[in-house]
Amino acid sequence: MVKGKVISLNPTSSMYFKIGIKHYEKGEVELAIKRLMKALELDNKNVEIKFNLAGLLAQVGDFETSNKLLSELTKDSPEFYDSLFGLGCNFFEMGKFKEAKNFLKRYVKLSNNIEFKEAAEDLIDFIESQEEFEKEQKEIEKYSKLLERGNFLLESGRYEDAMKYFKMILAKDDSVLAARNNLSLAYFYMGDIQRAIEEAKKVLQIDKYNVYANCNLAFFYSSIGKEREMKRHLKVVLDIKTYDSKDKIKILDTLIKLNQHSEIAQRANELFEITREPYFKHIEAISLYNTRKYMKAKKIWEFLKKNFEVPEIRIDYFLKKVDNVIKTFEKDTIDYFETGFKFLEGMDEKEFRRQLQSHIDNYFSQTVEENGQKVMEILYQHVELNQKDQEAIFDLLKNLPLEKPRLNLHAIAAIVWYVFKKYMKREKIKQKDVAKTFGISQAVFSKWFGDFKELLLNKEV
Numbered sequence: 001m002v003k004g005k006v007i008s009l010n011p012t013s014s015m016y017f018k019i020g021i022k023h024y025e026k027g028e029v030e031l032a033i034k035r036l037m038k039a040l041e042l043d044n045k046n047v048e049i050k051f052n053l054a055g056l057l058a059q060v061g062d063f064e065t066s067n068k069l070l071s072e073l074t075k076d077s078p079e080f081y082d083s084l085f086g087l088g089c090n091f092f093e094m095g096k097f098k099e100a101k102n103f104l105k106r107y108v109k110l111s112n113n114i115e116f117k118e119a120a121e122d123l124i125d126f127i128e129s130q131e132e133f134e135k136e137q138k139e140i141e142k143y144s145k146l147l148e149r150g151n152f153l154l155e156s157g158r159y160e161d162a163m164k165y166f167k168m169i170l171a172k173d174d175s176v177l178a179a180r181n182n183l184s185l186a187y188f189y190m191g192d193i194q195r196a197i198e199e200a201k202k203v204l205q206i207d208k209y210n211v212y213a214n215c216n217l218a219f220f221y222s223s224i225g226k227e228r229e230m231k232r233h234l235k236v237v238l239d240i241k242t243y244d245s246k247d248k249i250k251i252l253d254t255l256i257k258l259n260q261h262s263e264i265a266q267r268a269n270e271l272f273e274i275t276r277e278p279y280f281k282h283i284e285a286i287s288l289y290n291t292r293k294y295m296k297a298k299k300i301w302e303f304l305k306k307n308f309e310v311p312e313i314r315i316d317y318f319l320k321k322v323d324n325v326i327k328t329f330e331k332d333t334i335d336y337f338e339t340g341f342k343f344l345e346g347m348d349e350k351e352f353r354r355q356l357q358s359h360i361d362n363y364f365s366q367t368v369e370e371n372g373q374k375v376m377e378i379l380y381q382h383v384e385l386n387q388k389d390q391e392a393i394f395d396l397l398k399n400l401p402l403e404k405p406r407l408n409l410h411a412i413a414a415i416v417w418y419v420f421k422k423y424m425k426r427e428k429i430k431q432k433d434v435a436k437t438f439g440i441s442q443a444v445f446s447k448w449f450g451d452f453k454e455l456l457l458n459k460e461v
Helices: 013-025 029-042 047-059 063-076 082-093 097-110 114-155 159-172 177-189 193-206 211-223 227-239 245-257 261-275 278-290 294-307 315-328 349-382 387-397 409-424 431-437 442-457
Strands: none
Touching: 013 029, 013 047, 029 047, 047 063, 047 082, 063 082, 082 097, 082 114, 097 114, 114 159, 114 177, 159 177, 177 193, 177 211, 193 211, 211 227, 211 245, 227 245, 245 261, 245 278, 261 278, 278 294, 278 315, 294 315, 349 387, 349 409, 387 409, 409 431, 409 442, 431 442
16 A cells, blocks of 8 residues: 555536536537536635526526526625626516616616626617617507597598597697698598698698698698699699508599599509509599590400409490490590499499408408518528517518518518517627528618618617
């Protein structure tokens, strides 16, 4: 037996800590956690071990244990302010922004750690912007409900009741232009045309090229015989470039009211190309007929008869009118709300518009749903999605105008995935890599992201 100095082979907490860090550097996070837990068992008051272990646990999603360790640090080592930053980050990842903001603000106030301090300030800015956005959304939702109720009363002919809702909105926020425009209409329907004009002009003080206000003013002035003023607002309407289908419908509606036959055909056709709604093609045919382009009108009605079912319109009646006017050379015009059915001739303008709008709304709801589903199918082909991911992406898609024609659905899928990963999951991701994944060029990605980034992020980036 050899006598001499005995060497201890019992590992220390320091050794386990160093081994754990090496595992982490190799990407072996689970092993790193095990080693740091062993180190903490041997030295349960060690601030460095406890803080790093809390960070690793947060990385694998065990926020409960991580928060417990960080809370212990705030009590046992109150001067170690980084634990406040850790708690703020954890609550942020958990979506508990109120708690996160509280810890982060305490950290910024107490700590001199520049690196963490800047990150904390960035997170506070993000949380506050989200709080502001949510507050605005609640206000918008509240206004939307009031506006919806007011619109229902307006359409039902209960003008005084409708005005109460519009005035209620404007008393809280006089920049809600939809309420101002509808209040203007309510005054008009009640016969107070001067007040109607005054309210519409208030809209133009905020938005000179507002489609609805200019359309309404053109119609208001026409109703009282002020031709010069009518033409001034009509010119603005005709010069407006809009990609919003509802704006296009409002413009077409105004042109029909003012019998601007030569301006109606092109705009009706544009809306038909967007919606494939046969009513618009019928209106185009009437405008051509009224401008004596009889053969072009006839071709459209023949096209409708062959390709669409339009039970509310008797196409043969209009074809017969074309043949008759060609034979007799008698000057003739067709009203835009004429149906060809005697029992429907009494249908008023309001009811016809209601039917037309229901067709359009139904088309858009189907298109949005179909395109949304196609985008999701593209995503399934290129990336893995769990149930939670799918729900988050569905919410993002609700922000996009999926009813628009000629959408690049692969590009839409790419930009939605990019926003989801970068801004919602807060992962590092490059645009060029996402573009490659979805088989599009960087230029295409940039173009579509530029078009829709404000809608997806609810702010400029």
